Amino acid sequence: MIPVQGLLYMSSALCSLGVYGMLTRRNAIGMLLSIELILNAAALNFVVFGRAYHQVQAQAFALFIIALAACEAVVGLAIIIGLTRSAKTVYADEATQLKG
Amino acid sequence: MVVWVGFAGLALLAALWVVTLRNLFRAALSLGLVLMAIAGLFILLEAEFLAFVQILVYVGAILTLVVFAIMLTAKLQIAPSVPASIQAVPAAAVSLGLFITLVSVTRSVAWPPTSMGEAVPLATLGQQLVTTLVLPFEVISLVFVASLVGAISLAAGRQGRPSTRATDVSTPAAS
Numbered sequence: 001m002i003p004v005q006g007l008l009y010m011s012s013a014l015c016s017l018g019v020y021g022m023l024t025r026r027n028a029i030g031m032l033l034s035i036e037l038i039l040n041a042a043a044l045n046f047v048v049f050g051r052a053y054h055q056v057q058a059q060a061f062a063l064f065i066i067a068l069a070a071c072e073a074v075v076g077l078a079i080i081i082g083l084t085r086s087a088k089t090v091y092a093d094e095a096t097q098l099k100g
Numbered sequence: 101m102v103v104w105v106g107f108a109g110l111a112l113l114a115a116l117w118v119v120t121l122r123n124l125f126r127a128a129l130s131l132g133l134v135l136m137a138i139a140g141l142f143i144l145l146e147a148e149f150l151a152f153v154q155i156l157v158y159v160g161a162i163l164t165l166v167v168f169a170i171m172l173t174a175k176l177q178i179a180p181s182v183p184a185s186i187q188a189v190p191a192a193a194v195s196l197g198l199f200i201t202l203v204s205v206t207r208s209v210a211w212p213p214t215s216m217g218e219a220v221p222l223a224t225l226g227q228q229l230v231t232t233l234v235l236p237f238e239v240i241s242l243v244f245v246a247s248l249v250g251a252i253s254l255a256a257g258r259q260g261r262p263s264t265r266a267t268d269v270s271t272p273a274a275s
Contacts, residue, residue: 010108016199021119023191051145052214071247078251
């Protein structure tokens with residue numbers, strides 16, 4: 001027996017924690033870690049429903065989510081490295097070169 | 101049921117550490133704990149291949165990359181006068197509201213009863229990836245190439261003109 005409802009609550013809590021971290025972190029790398037939490041909650045939902053209702057494609061979409069998370073982490077970290085070079089900071093609210 | 105609750109509780113506790121710990125390196129290691137716990141849940145859901153992919157790609161590649169980025173920017177992360185987090189109370193209100201909304205929406209849905217049939221075999225998953233889902237598969241590969249090229253061009257910077265950007269930014273501010 002698969003606890004669908006309990007796992008839904010758990011992934012909701014994981015997603016909400018990710019949103020909390022996204023809103024409170026000043027460090028851009030910390031924000032990236034919170035995005036990984038949100039993506040993992042989504043992938044967990046896909047796998048739970050795929051297992052409970054015998055959908056073959058659910059696991060494939062969870063695989064796509066993991067691949068997209070890898071792309072997002074690579075590009076995000078490249079942007080952060082570029083930010084440390086040009087703005088000399090990793091804090092998202094101190095990168096104010098475009099501020100009028 | 102104990103195992104389910106154990107993995108879920110471990111994931112939630114480590115996720116709490118990810119968003120609250122001030123030391124970013126420890127937060128990244130807690131993210132590794134979250135990913136391992138979710139891989140455990142994947143194994144309980146009989147998605148073994150996904151659990152292996154999760155550990156290989158997430159813990160093996162992404163987390164290593166994040167740890168490298170944290171260590172590369174370690175000198176810039178020392179800012180003792182400013183707090184590590186801002187707006188904690190409004191952010192907690194927003195995320196709690198989101199959680200309550202999600203829970204209240206999903207608990208009113210009567211899910212059809214689940215039947216423990218056969219798990220999805222790995223061969224079926226592979227066949228789906230190259231027949232029905234071939235378009236998303238190819239799009240993902242295109243996204244991979246684009247992000248690879250973009251990341252290299254972003255991180256490599258402009259080799260021919262060193263440090264012109266810093267002066268460009270500071271000159272109009274001074275005048």
